[in-house]
Amino acid sequence: MSISKKMREQMQRSSWIRRMFEDAERIKKERGADAVFDLSLGNPIEEPPSRFLESMRSAAHDAASGTHRYMSNAGYQQTRAAVARLVSQEQGVQLSENHVIMSCGAAGALNVVLKAILDPSDEVIILAPFFVEYIFYIDNHNGVAKVVESDDAFQPDPGRLAEAITDRTRAVIINSPNNPTGVVYSGSLMREVAKVLKDASQRHGHEIYLISDDVYRHIVYDDTPLAAVFTEYPSSIIVTSFSKDLGLAGERIGYIAISPAVGELEALFSACVTATRILGFVNAPALMQRSILACLDARVDMDLYRHNRQVLCEGLTRGGFRVVEPMGAFYIFPQCPEPDDVACCAALRDKGVIVVPGSGFGRPGHIRLAYSVERQTAVKAAAVLAEYGR
Ligand SMILES: Cc1ncc(COP(=O)(O)O)c(C=O)c1O
Numbered sequence: 001m002s003i004s005k006k007m008r009e010q011m012q013r014s015s016w017i018r019r020m021f022e023d024a025e026r027i028k029k030e031r032g033a034d035a036v037f038d039l040s041l042g043n044p045i046e047e048p049p050s051r052f053l054e055s056m057r058s059a060a061h062d063a064a065s066g067t068h069r070y071m072s073n074a075g076y077q078q079t080r081a082a083v084a085r086l087v088s089q090e091q092g093v094q095l096s097e098n099h100v101i102m103s104c105g106a107a108g109a110l111n112v113v114l115k116a117i118l119d120p121s122d123e124v125i126i127l128a129p130f131f132v133e134y135i136f137y138i139d140n141h142n143g144v145a146k147v148v149e150s151d152d153a154f155q156p157d158p159g160r161l162a163e164a165i166t167d168r169t170r171a172v173i174i175n176s177p178n179n180p181t182g183v184v185y186s187g188s189l190m191r192e193v194a195k196v197l198k199d200a201s202q203r204h205g206h207e208i209y210l211i212s213d214d215v216y217r218h219i220v221y222d223d224t225p226l227a228a229v230f231t232e233y234p235s236s237i238i239v240t241s242f243s244k245d246l247g248l249a250g251e252r253i254g255y256i257a258i259s260p261a262v263g264e265l266e267a268l269f270s271a272c273v274t275a276t277r278i279l280g281f282v283n284a285p286a287l288m289q290r291s292i293l294a295c296l297d298a299r300v301d302m303d304l305y306r307h308n309r310q311v312l313c314e315g316l317t318r319g320g321f322r323v324v325e326p327m328g329a330f331y332i333f334p335q336c337p338e339p340d341d342v343a344c345c346a347a348l349r350d351k352g353v354i355v356v357p358g359s360g361f362g363r364p365g366h367i368r369l370a371y372s373v374e375r376q377t378a379v380k381a382a383a384v385l386a387e388y389g390r
Pocket residue numbers: 042104105106107108131175178179213215240241242243249254
């Protein structure tokens with residue numbers, strides 16, 4: 001046997017994703033790519049802002065000695081200081097470079113934080129529906145994922161959260177704006193979540209971390225306000241990246257920001273730096289750390305996302321799906337007219353629309369649509385969806 005049993009199991013568990021891709025590819029071959037509307041992938045379609053491209057060109061021309069060497073595992077001091085200023089503004093709390101570690105995307109950041117805080121069998125609470133990779137990341141570091149259901153509007157349920165916390169709970173991961181639902185958690189709800197965590201930390205005699213996955217923070221609609229976790233809860237850690245808001249998913253650049261109010265800040269910071277090294281990331285890509293410096297406040301154009309969100313929500317509603325209107329990110333997670341989400345995906349696939357069953361995100365009876373696609377793809381998919389329940 002060439003590969004580990006555990007890896008075999010993990011590959012098996014994610015095989016539905018592969019099956020979906022294979023199905024989509026087969027249908028594209030049979031009918032031609034123009035007849036297939038693929039809403040399965042959350043790959044940002046918008047190009048990075050021109051300011052980023054200019055900055056990268058100029059960083060690439062930098063001939064200073066040492067430009068391509070290893071650096072501190074935490075990343076360049078100058079980049080961390082600039083990120084600290086950005087997070088200070090957004091969170092209303094003063095940070096310095098000593099609170100920021102640059103990472104290989106948000107995925108890298110999550111793995112670093114989990115490695116830094118988990119002992120074997122420690123529990124990490126995730127809220128369903130969830131970003132499925134969380135399960136694997138928690139397992140990577142010998143933790144146990146504990147799933148807590150969100151309510152019907154996909155908002156966290158503080159009561160259920162309180163019930164799920166045990167002596168082994170080390171952290172709760174939240175994601176707002178959310179993948180797969182697109183919902184944004186309200187400030188008042190975040191205050192309630194913070195209260196639950198404060199009470200539980202006190203009761204169990206150890207800090208329970210709130211890990212806020214902020215990858216979609218800058219993709220919000222209608223000026224929806226976003227909560228600032230650092231002002232709500234002292235033991236907060238932000239993990240995020242420039243994958244979605246600067247359209248740099250392939251460049252693997254992100255960061256960890258630790259709340260200045262966290263207990264044993266220096267130990268946590270050092271643990272994250274060491275985890276960056278020994279997980280084999282070593283440091284975030286040097287060229288990207290220099291390139292983002294000049295454009296931390298730049299964003300991709302949101303017009304396309306706004307347009308696609310509207311046409312797809314309309315199409316889904318007409319087709320008999322129950323839609324919770326997404327306020328951020330580029331996903332919609334409607335409830336199917338029938339209970340079987342896998343059958344719903346298969347029926348849509350036969351009509352040329354590729355979407356993902358909600359079961360894969362821990363909420364059967366729903367489907368996930370990713371609308372980071374060309375306008376025409378969204379318009380044509382919406383027409384198919386509108387006919388679905390008829
Ligand atoms: C909720 C969520 N977290 C983390 C990630 C990983 O982001 P990155 O590409 O920056 O590693 C994704 C990517 O789709 C995501 O949707």
